[in-house]
Amino acid sequence: MKTIHKPFQEKQSLELALGTFVISTILFMLYSISNEKSIVLIIAWPFALSAIIVNSIMLFHLTERFIHLPNYRKDIGFKILMVLSNIPITFLYYLVVMKF
Secondary structure, X not given: OOOOOOOOOOOHXXXXXXXXXXXXXXXXXXXXXXXXXXXXXXXXXXXXXXXXXXXXXXXXXXXXXXXXXXXXXXXXXXXXXXXXXXXXXXXXXXXXXXXO
């Protein structure tokens, strides 16, 4: 008898990953468009720090779920990758702002 596999029903991690990506991209574009005015950095750096903290908390939560729910590892692993994908993107934005 085959068991039916329902998808993992946690949506907050994808919303968090997409939301922080969109907001950080908008802040990066505002910084670029505003001729590198420091006022945008006053808003962007606290947001970036809080996004790192919140994404880290979500990563720990998903890792715990990954360990304890073996039937959902494929779904949870995808969500972990989505949360982790913000790291290189944010680092690239940082390098561009700091001009390498």
